[in-house]
Amino acid sequence: MDNTIPAHLIDQFFAIIDKGDEEKARKFLLEHLKEFPEESKNAIIAAFVEEAITKQADGSALIAALKNEGLKTAHTMSTFKKEGEKQAELERIKRGI
């Protein structure tokens, strides 16, 4: 099976790279996906999947860490509030309020 990419496709893509237009370059890959030979088409699809997986993994790890930190603060605050309320109650009793 010939897996050579047609010259015109590479040339068009490299011309977009020369213009420095990243968004257009990504769009080009999607719009012309079916014109690429099987092997390159699979590699392009895999690149998009790989990027989405990495983004998801990084994002999930960051959000999990934020939740963890937020939960620690939340638990410390509620424990502290309960202690403060107890202390205030004791003070009120002591003063006969």
Added chain:
Amino acid sequence: MSITEKYAQHQKDRRENFGEKDESKKEIEGPTLKEILANKEQQDLFGEYLETEGVKDLGSKLAGPRLEVDSNDFAALEEKRKGFLEILDRSKSITESLDANTLTKLVASSPELQTIAGMVGRDGIKAALSKHLPRAAITERQRFIDLEDALQQMAESKKKLDEEDEDIKKWCKENGIAEGEYLELLQTGDPEKIVKLARSQYSLWQKIATRRKKQENEVHQQSLDNARDIEEYWERYEADMKDVGSLLQLTMMENPLIKESLVADLKKDSPEKSEPNMSFAEMKEVRNSILQTKASKEELNSAFDVYRRGHQEMNDDEALHGFSKAYTQDKLKGKKGFWASILASLFSSKIEQIMKS
């Protein structure tokens, strides 16, 4: 370090980091040597594996148009078959870990993947991966390892996120923080307002976290004599608790705009752990440095001569194809990310095009 050694080391790291089972002694099922050699696609892939393992003469024999191997070669090939099957097995595990649910979420997270799914379907995406990953595992090992790690991290984070969600719900309930404070705003679907909400809540959280650390130290010294001060203090405290609860509720939202905004803010605050991905601008530089110099054709020709001498069993077309791939892999060694993958798949065709001109 050979590819097999590198993967073995990576598996050992994963066992230590993620508590994975040691399956290095597991018998991997897969095609027999006879079956591999009877299938040109498998045979070529096995040849590429042997080249990366440093067994270039055998690799070259497998890549040639006619298979000419003797009994000594068979014994050596049989010995290398296990390592080859292990790598195929690892790439199969990746495709299998992308079950329907994970793939649906992944596609939903990326408008570009939605376009691809519209063209080839979700099964088409999986099929593309099944065909691409075995080769990537052999020729682009670092990227493959990174992908394995990202999937593992995704699964680990999901487990952690689910547990944390339960804890958040419980804490909010116990502390009287109403659920769904943002639902009304989310229903408007106004992206500007949603992002503004996520950003302001995150910034509020940072202020509260700093203030709380400071106040926890101060409060013990605070006099309880002044009832109004105490009342004001606790009012503020309760307002902060409500804001912490709101931020936590926000982190549970599946809304992609909220997630993106939070992740962008969090990224700013956390240092980059690994080497950054190849950027679009860097890809342009790499391409220019190789293809737009006057010496490029000469350099390519002399590199091809060296390759040709080591691959005499191949015909001209096969040698040119093999060389373009090997040259591309060498030039992109250590580069990762979307643009490195794209350049890797387009670059070898461009090199072939230049060499034929």
